Every structure is written in C-alpha cells, then in structure tokens.
Amino acid sequence: MKFFKIIILTIFFQSQAYALIEVDITRGNLNPLPIAVSPLFSNNDSNVKFEKIVKVNNVGHEISKIVENNLRQTGLFNPLEKDAFLQESEIAHLKPRFEDWNLIKAQALITGKVEIKDEKLRVEFRLWDVLAAKEMLALAFTTVPTNWRRVGHIITDKIYERLTGEKGYFDTRIIYVAEEGPKTQRIKKLAIMDQDGFNVKYLTLGNELVLTPRFNPTNQMITYLSYFRNLPRVYLLDIETGVQEVVGDFPGMTFAPRFSPDGKKIIMSFATGGNSDIYTMDLENRIVERITNHPSIDTSPSYSPDGKFICFNSDRSGYQQIYVMKNDGSNVKRISFGKGLYGTPVWSPRGDLIAFTKLHKGKFYIGVMRTDGSGERLLTENFYQEAPSWSPNGRVLIFYRETETNEKGEGFSAKLWSIDLTGYNERQVPTKTDASDPSWSSLLSN
Amino acid sequence: MILNKILKNTLLIVATCLILSACASTKKVSDIGGQIKDDVYVGEDTVEYLASGVPDRVFFATNESVLTTRSRDTLRKQATWLRENPNISIVIEGHADERGTREYNLALGERRANAAKDYLMTYGVSADRISVISYGKERPVDSGSNPLAWSKNRRSVSVKAN
C-alpha cells in the first residue's frame, strides 16, 4: 500500500513542468551521534553551598558527567572528549558559537547552568542542533540538592526523548539480589540502586535466602521470594515503610511472583505435591484464584501490559516451553517452537514482544519473539545467563550472567548486563558485589 | 604412486573407523570414571548416612524427577530406618543443577523432593513425618561447572528434622 502511494506520488511529481530529479538515499552510517556535553555552568557561590550539603564539589561538572555517561551507555550517542571543547562553559550556556562546535564534529550540544538558591537546586539546560544552529530543547528543573544525581538522569531522559523520539529510561532504579560468599553457601540480600549503579541500598540483611524481586508499577512495593524460617514464600515489601508481609496463606512453596500491570494483583506459582501451577492473589480483598491446572510445571508468569493475557513457562509438552493464555487461564497456546528449552518469558512494556531465556546445546541465550511466537531473535549467547527484565521504554533488557567455575571451584561470578533490542550494545551494569535477578523500575518522574 | 595409494587408503579407513566408533565414544566421555550412568550420578562422593547403611540422598537425570532402581533401593533403606525410628521426622530437600532457569529449577526441586516423599510413603512412612523444601539451584553441593558436578547437584536429600 505504502509502496503504491510512493509510486503515485512519483508519477505526480514527474508530470510537473520539468521532471524533478529524485535521488534515493538508502544507506548511511550507524555510528553513534557525536554530541558535546558542555559542563553545566555553576558559580562559586553555588559550588560552595553545594559542597556543604552533599560533599561534592563543582555540581555543574558532576551533573554533566552523569548525562555524558548515560548517553554513552545507550550506544546511540558518542559524547565527545571535553579536552577538545573550544568554548568554556561560562560562555557556552549563553549562546554557543556553533562554528566552534562544528569544528570538533559535534552534531548536538548540551549547555546549561546550575545554581543553589534558598536551599534549592535549580538547573537550566538547552539542547542545540549544531549544524542547523538552532535550539531543540530548553528546560529548567528545581529540586532539593540531594537529588542532584536524579537531575542528571532526568536531563538525559529529556535529551534522549528529543533526539530519538522515544521515552528515556535513565531516571529509574534497579532492584536486584546482591550475592556474596562461596557458591555452596551463597549469602543473598535484596538491593536497590540507580540505573547507573549508584546509590546502592540493601533492603535485607542476608540472614535468609531471597530471590527474584520485582517492582510494582508505582515502584513503591516489591514482591519477592524469601526463605524466611525455611519456608519459601512470596513476600511483599513496602520500600518506604519497610513493612513486609507474606502473600497469601499457601500450604507450600510460592515463588516466581510478579505484579499485574495495575498493581492490584500478584501472580505467582504455587507448588505442592510435585506440581506447580499459577495463581493470582488480589491485594485488596485477598482473594486467591487458580489460573492453571495441569500436572506439569507451570511457572514464571508475566502479564501483558494491558493485563488481558499472561505468558508463562510450562513443561507440559515434556520440556520447558513458553505459552500464552488469557488472564483467566483459558485459551492456552504454545508459542515457542524453536530448538532447545525456553524459560522466563517477560512481556515487553510496549506489548509487542516477549523476552525469554533459551537453553540450546549447552549455551544460554537471551532473546525476543513476537507475542505469537514468530520473529524469534537471539540477542546474546553465553555460558549461563537468564532472567531478562525490560527497560520502561522497551528498548533495553537487563539480565544476569554467571561465569564458569573451574575444577578448583574458582572463577565463579554473577553480574548484571544490559543489551538493547538491536543486540549491538551489550554492557555490564556496575555493581559493588556479585548480583543477580535484576528488575527494572518504571520512570520515577512523570 | 603406490605409496600415494596406500596413504589414501589408510586415511579413508582410519576415518571410517572413527565414524563407526563415534557412538561408543560419546558415552565413554560422559561416564567420568564410571561415576555417571545414564546421566545419573552413581558415585559415593558427597553421600552422607542417616544411619549405618542408610544413604541420605538420591540422584536424578537432567530435567528429570524419575527414581532409578538404585534410588528406589536407597529410599527403601530410608523407609525401613524411619519405620524403626518412629520418633524421627525428616525434611526432604530437592535440588537442581545450575543449568536451568532459577524459577523452573525451584519447581523442579520440589518435584524431585516429592518423588522421594511419595516413594517413602508407599513404603509405609506417614506423610506428616516428611516435609519437603526445594532449593532449586541455590545450594549446590559441588560448585564446579562440569557434568560430574552437575550430576552430584541433581539430588534430593533426606535430613533429620528433630
């Protein structure tokens, strides 16, 4: 249809007085966009005040470093070296000399200033199209100074949105399991951090085994599996109040929990007598509903963003495969038919894809497929990796990867990694300790 | 020319021999020192005893929860021992190796522990003396990343609860 339209248009243009020459440009380079992040200007007075409050000097510099690092991590942008900048931040934040920025091959430029006034941090920034010598975006924020890192992330979100046409994913957090100790006696704690690995906080002490934490849609609650008193059960934790409670009153192990997209239900597996099935519990009226009823293992359930469907993992065919059903458990359909075993399906926040872990010929893959199982694409292969979690804009997956242990029991590590949907941009997400089971929050601001 | 012919023939026959023997050799490779039989660990390493002559654990094949003849033998010994000591109750811990996704392994561990529990019950041990817990891949007994270590980790272990 589109093709047809183009043909018609072409004919139309050709019939003008004299033919308009058309040249088709079907190639370009896929290099990241060169962008200059000029340090945000902050005056001495503000710097002194800021240092008093957060013990970090030169706030403007620090915020621009956060922006720069975020942009680099996307793989879509190439922040240029500051040494090459010709214009100082004091002047640049007024009106850039575009020729200078053009000279160092910057195509976009970020300038701005920060000041502290009445205990408030005020940031102003502008995004410039260097080649067109035009402003593309200009915004100002006000917040408490302790939030300065988030300011950097929010700026990145806005720039990312302006330059890619999609929402960003920088003002977000990641909840994960921090790991320590030998493999046979691993100590695991719940931990939460900013998307870039800063501001780590531990939510449990490590006295009991904890696994698979997941955020609710408002990022204030976490559901996870805890072995408290050696009874593996799904728990609910309010991050702000620290209040914990067991979800439901099941006479056996509950595990693999996730929130429904409206945050009102928890969906999870309940195992008893050697059989795991999927259940939901309504958090308001505590009503428990059984969703699947099959003698096979049914686990790792995940809702579609509209809440109408559930994808899950089952071995009812004999081996682990991915299935989709309606939210009441009807219309169960197998969607994975490739070679190997499939697990941990997670529905993308955009609704168009399902991410999964695949085990084939002794290798683990993270991949995506459409919700009908077509278009399977494997993004990364490794010795062991699993449990992908989507960034809120549905472009990046975070997962964990474990390394091989040698005969002497050495060499084991578990780390968080991210990869984008193109499969190009694979990066380790920095964590102080070993880490596993990451879950990405939604955007904190908005 | 003749030398060349002999050389060619030699290569061809060696290749044929290798192809024919391929089937047999794969089994040998996985059968490390005779400690694994049909993907199930049959060695004595890591095995502890609940009482003299009563091993505490049984092993499974990859992704399986079927009890082998040897496992059933072990569990019958456990059942006898439990009937002789009616005051003892046990916890059966189900485990999986590290070559699976965490959530599926939790379910698999539960299935393995229950396979052992069901067998003990058919030999007259009452259900309220046996509880079950799954650790999935969280508590390996051998931390290695090799088929032998994995086979030792695919297990269900009976532990005295009191």
Place this chain on the structure above:
Amino acid sequence: MYKSIFISTGFHFIIIIVATISLPFLAKTPIDLPPLVSIELIQITDKTSIPFAPKAKKIIEKIKKKEKERVVSEQAPPKKIKKEKPEAVPLPDKKIEEIKKIKEKKQNPEKIDTEVKQVSEFEKKEIFDPNSIAALIDKSKENIAETTKKTNKVTQSQDKNVELNGLSLSEEDALKAQIFGCWSIPLGLPFNENLLVRIKLKLKPDGYVIKSEILDHERMNRPGQGFYKVLAESALRAIRLCQPLRVPTTGYERWKDLQLNFDAGEMLGG
C-alpha cells in the same frame, strides 16, 4: 578397562593394515571431468541498474564488528585542537536581550513544600517550545533564494527543451556516495515502520542549499510517529553536513530542484 582398550586398538590396527594393502578399488584413478562452470545470464538494457546497496545485513554485521572493537579498545579521543584564547565572545546585543527575555518569563519563584514525596519532587518547566515544524524548514537563506529565482527565470525558458532528464548514473552515484557518508541514521528507530523521509531541495549552482523542505511534515504530528521527526532531522543534518553537495558542474537547470528520498528501512530492517 585399559586392557580392553589395548586389545581393541590392536585389532583395529590389524584391520587397517590388511585393508590398506588388499583394497585395490580405492586406488582407481578418477575420471577426468571438467568442472562445471555456471554462467549467469545478464540482460543488458540501456539503463544498467547496478545493484548498489549491498545487503543491509552485511553492513550491520560489519558495524557490529566495529562496535565490538570500539567497546573493547578504549575509544581514541578526538584530535586535540589547540584551544584558542577563550576571549569572551562579544554576543550581539539582540541575542542577549533574547535570552534575558526568556529568563524574565520563567523567573516566577516557585514555592515547594519540603515534604513532597520523592516521586513528585521535580518541577519541570518548558522554557519555550521551538519544536514547531516551521523550525525545520530552513528559512534563513530565503533572501538568497529570491535573488537566484530571478536569474532562474531568465535561464529557465532557454533550458526548457533540454531533453536530458535526471542525472546520469555516475552523477547520481557521486551524490549518493557523498550523502551516505554524512547521514547518521538514528539507531533508536522502530523496525516495522515506514522510514522514508522525502526532502525537496533548492540548490545553488555551487551545490549549496538555498531551501530545504520536508514533504510529509504533517506526519510528525501524528500519534506514534514521534520517531519520524527524529529521522527527518537526521536527514536534514546529513544535507547540512555534506554542503556543498557534489552536484554536476553543468546543467544547473536540471538539478536546481532536487528531491532526496532518505529511507532507513533497508539499513535497519535487515
């Protein structure tokens, strides 16, 4: 265990020796057959269309490789350019005023209670929105355009009956190759959308752009088409980066109006 291996090896060895000596059929000289050569028939028309763009997959794979290298080896810093003395740039008065105005507009001090929850703590204000479509249509050089228009009118009538339409293949290739190098395709684009941006240019004889116009700019405002604007901007950037365009030295009338169809679909779709 070992015994059986020795016995087996021994017997195998004997078989090998016996077979080697006594199997004559393997030594037959092969029949000499000339190797098959496949011939592809190529229709030659007056307009040879050489497949220009190699398969996108290949390109992407190449880039992937490059990217990997880039990630592994620390990125080389761009060439250091000697810093000029940072003499404060005397800003034109008008521009300072402009900025001042903006400042005044947004200078209403906001009150924020300190107890706001973390989530709603940020107050965000748009200073002004320059994202109008008009901004994309380059009007800065409109006055030059008018002058050239006048001259155009004179020459137009003379050239009207020139039969040669379009650029020759080599002329087109030169222009294409140039723009391929300038166009950074935004990497965040969706895969399954129409990724065609058509831009109409008015050119000066030296290849500089007088005016550029995006033909489907109403598409930018449609919901879910936010990426289109990004794509259009990248195409405009490519044109600016490439100036002056590598246009033929003759026949200005032919190509003074030029349409470039930027299509990222082939690169990204694979």
